[in-house]
Amino acid sequence: MARWDEILNLPVQSPPTLEFSASDIVWSKVEGWRDKIDRVALIPFARVDDFIRGESSNTDCPTRFHVEARRHRSAKASYKVKVDGVLEYILYWCSFGPDDHRKGGVVRPSRNTYVPKKKSAGRPGTKRGCTCHFIVKRLIARPSVALITYSQDKHVDKNGLPCHGPQDKKAVGTHAMYAPYISEDLLLRVHSLLHAGVPVETIMQRHNELVEKQGGPFNRDDLLTHRYVRRQEKRIRRSKYELDADDAVSLSLWVENHPTSVFFYQDFSESDPFTVGIQTEWQLQQMIQFGNRGLLVSDSKFGTNKFKYPVHSLLVFSSENKAVPVAWVITPRFSSRNAFKWMRALHNRVLAKDPSWKLAGFIVDDPLTDVSEIRDVFECSVLISTWRVRHAWHKALMKSCSQNEMRIQMSKRLGQIVSEICTGQGNVTLFDDFMEEFVSNSEFVEYFKAVWYPRIGGWATSLQTLPLASQEMSSAIEFYHRQMNVRLLNEKDPSAYQRADWLVDKLATKVHSYFWLDEYPAKHDFARYCRDEWMDELTSWRNSLKIPDSDVILEGQCARVKDQQDQEKNYLVSNPGSEFSVCDCTVSKSGYLCEHVCKVSRVCRKKEPSKPSLCLYQYKQALIKMLCCTPHDSLIRDHAVSLTAFLQTQIKASADFDSNDRMMNEIDKQAGFTVCSDNNINLALEQLGESGNLGSGNGRLLNKGTGERGSCDVSAFHDEMEIDPSSICVSPSGLFATHGVLPADILSVNGDKTLLTDSHLMIENDASEDRDISNQVFPQDMMEGPLSTESPELCSVINHDYDDYRDKVTESLDSIDDNTVLKFYKRPKTSLKKRKLTNKEDTRKDSKRDDN
Template sequence: MFAPYISEDLRLRVSSLLYVGVSVETIMQRHNESVEKQGGPSNRDDLLTHRYVRRLERSIRRSTYELDEDDDVSISMWVESHQSHVFFFEGFSDTDPFSLGIQTEWQLQQMIRFGNCRLLASDSRFGTNTLKYPIHSLVVFDSENKAIPVAWIIAPRFSSGDAYRWMRALCNRVHAKDPSWKVAGFIVDDPFADIIAIRDVFQCPVLFSFWRLRHAWHKNIIKRCRETKTRVEISRHLGQAVDKISRRQGTATLFDSFVEDFVGSPEFVEYFRSVWSPRIGAWTSALQSLPLASQETCAAMELYHYQLKCRLLNERDSEAYQRADWLVDKLGTKVHSYFWLDEYSGKDNFARYWKEEWVSGLTSFRKALSIPDSDVVISGMSAKITDECDGNEIHVVWNPGSQFGVCSCSWAEKGYICKHMIKLTQLCLGNRAARQSASLLQYYQTLIDLLRCPPHDSLFRDYAVSLAVSVEKQINALGYLQKSDANEGNLQKEIAFSEPSSGKSLDESDLLDKHEGHGEVATDLDGGLSKMPMSCLRVCSGNAEDIISGSEMEIGLSPGSTKAAAEDVTSTVQNGTDSANENCERGAKRLKIWAPENGVYE
């Protein structure tokens, strides 16, 4: 017999489909088909009826966001009737404006599922120029490394005190459900973010992503510069400046030189002077003081930003954007429904209802992995990539290998980093002579600095070695999987690329035996092979850039790939001092870490 109730998951599915415009008849038809596949009505676990769905559809259609003419009063009434969706609220007062934190039960579940021992990222300023109040989104990354919003914070400003209070409230809400929940890292996109508060509340490292900076610059280059040659040169100079600053080889004065060099493009130069010059110092400081997030993280954040724009800012009456009650209502209904359906396995059954707001799919980084090498032709400072769907369509990319490249495809024209740019970055990084990304260089430098100054506590040293080995396995596995999945073909190019690895998966012990003689470490992670030259990790006295000669680790750390690292570290500490020392020695052999002769390791 079936249970006389409607499950929360089914109710959420039905309401989400209704919010995005699916008809009552279609919902019931698909549901009945699902029931038949499960063995018929006798095996049902709900009492979903046509009448219930029709009543829910009528309720949604008759609802209104404007609960009161006064926006402030309307917001307070919404909060009172949606207590389960609010984790933080401070009402309007004479001294401070309101702050509102929204998180549904489903978002809380996703935060616990995909945020534990993984990354949490921030999209801090959505709608600054359009909405009455900007939206601060917190996102986690799912199994495909797509961003899922797990909290929205709405407030006119984000002062240090406000940020600490809502972050503490959010963290307490998660710990009330799962006391063991702990985030592995927090990614910010704003140089003015309260780093101290983030570290205090979440007890984790903080990384920096400059995707918002690159997106704003690229979008305005396309908008304000008509000639392709000018776009390419401006992008190249800006990319070089950011790269040098990230490597601590330059300062903000590089941008002063840039302005002087491009006085012939007055429209963009004036935009840069008025918008970015006053705050370029803060961005420079963040680029130099915080570890940089990977390119895959940037691609995931860009896709989320685009999805939120399509799903939220599509009103015919733009006056609605100036009401906060409209914003909270639409976030909690339609926008939430679209993101819920992104994770719904049966969404393809409703393909005929898809609109632009349904835009989903893989990130540019994941799409780049499906482009075969044989479709790429690099010639000097440009490259041509044949479209995999339409063989007659060719996309031209200038400044190949740079995150500040220029591509002729429609996604890049909107200011986003496209799959063609990322594919060229992946290919160019296969060349041993190619310049490594700043984010990977920072990873190497941090590891080398750690090994140069080892802690005196033996247990903590074992903890550090275990973490280093685990992270190395994660990064190398991603690099190999990307190579092994690509189709074999002859790449027409002017530069020499490294040979792709074979796709054979081996046990860790076999890999160590087979590759030890070649001065390489090979590991196996979730069935994926990874390989890295040992010269990358040897502790010596030269410059970090001279030490690092390999390119296999160049693919950035995946947003969701730190969970295994944290688990490995935890198990290492729990095994006790004796077991930890054995792990240390084994890890040292794998990494070929040479202990100093003076014995400071002990």
């Protein structure tokens, strides 16, 4: 029992890398069987494969490990289990052992049927008697943890001599110098190229050229043979998705055959709907790489009118801001709200690889999505994308309305309605006025009433309560849809669309291969075999960056953009600067967001900085709300003030002021070092008996409202890209990742809904403690009694002049442009440590400030 007490008390180790080996783990020595000393360690059971891959990629002795023995028992037992009860036992052995097929080697009696191959194409001496092996046990007492016992960590034979790898002199010039099999990365490359239609001969030709260029083989992947690639090509060609006539049975068989590509599976039951989640190892790596401190997009409606079950895609943005699918979820339409289980499974799978993984924001495209579940699982802010709405309305307008002037007017009005709802200036009744105003266009009005009017209320509520995703995000999502239309909806037999087994097999094989090729740097070597499915293009937003500003001419209610291929050709963009602009190019006529609309929007915001995009407007409103509505926590309040002060300092420092003295005065005022001398505030505070120096957080807050706004040359800032709304929730200091420290509505767009999770629990449970922290505004008077920020007298005093200060703070924040905020959030992330100041320290700091 002492042995198992010592083992169960060991720490569970999970190195923060995708793969890790024995050298990355701290091993413990415990007493083993027959007085032996075992080297043991505990790791998460979900990371056993990562450990095996790390051990196989040993540079001193590359190899592979295979399962030599396995035992498994049910987790439910009718009797009381023992402390050392084993739920699963797996013995992993080096693939160069344990048998020895060399001359004079020992072969186990059960394996004496081996006949040495005499052909040159064979691989003689694969088994060389290697004794390296380790045991993985999954204990019943702790089923989520794997106990690793490394019995022999040296790759030697029974005589203690190296038997393979570079240290074995007899292995020089043979395959025993390298790993027995090709790596998983090369296998994925070969499968992707074969699925994309590249011939075997071309794959081998490019591979041999690369090996010759580097001067010969250096690892096992360099020994790739034509025979192996041909065998993989035959296996792909002969595979089939229909494993059974019954679609449900066939799908369950497919899930059993591809366990590593499925992260969640749930069959139909009385209480739960059918759900299958697909995520390959490459997709998991992409999610960890690009999703950490980034955005995750939910695209939930692809193929709704064509497939038996729609495809729910989860996307991240690559270094080129392209949407990369990191998971696909297949489930019926009515189960869109029952997504908590598979989201939790996906999140746990990522955390098993990287415990420090953290999401910055989650973008949804369906107002019926349960936002609270997303916040509960991913612990991040939730945004909403209007790309689906804009695409559907714009496409219907192009189809149903033949008069161009009517299209422009209706599109402009729809854009104004969305803007008014997002800014809190309108509600759902605006759509009733829209249908009455354009009743002459009966076809579009009937379409709008039948399809969108029943659910327009949910959209209006989401637009009012959730931040809006930027236009750049919309262009990336749109490009992903165009890729999926070409790569998935190209089946010759339309009846296959009604089978779920075809859908999951097509996604996990061909569609996955094309997205892998998008990130493959050497894909241009196979350019001659490019098909429509490759779609090696940039998003419309990225293409707009290539258009110079001189090629855009604004002419009142329209703009002209020169074609980059033919300078004599111009495209006419109506409603410039609107989210619902209309262009006369072929891309826009198809309902998509074209590069000309994106470019005109950027130019309009440069020339009219007072009219920012909707997402930037919401960002500024959140800052204003944090300044004017002081949070109960002094840490958050001080950071909000310093954040705005820093942004204003950066803006004004880059401008050309008249004198250095004026610049210093402005910066001093922004930093909050001046004392508020407003007569009304002081008079009211004197009536409360609190007429002291406002040198703390609220004093700085009022100073921010009364500070003058310095002149700033806004045109000097070149906004390279639109501000990302995720900056509302993630700051360099990790401020908004702090849970339960903000009031419930501090980061909502119009004060209706919070963007953080469980903040009300913090307020209810720690009300007295929070009041003490927030009331450090008046440190001199805290000795007599704390003044709560929720006091009705103080609220009435501040609200008396609230409008004046709000206008001045708003005027100061209007100078913040997209590029300035983006530069601030591109700074290296630092940690923000919470501290509490004692009354004496506050008093001493205030007195020192008064002396200065």
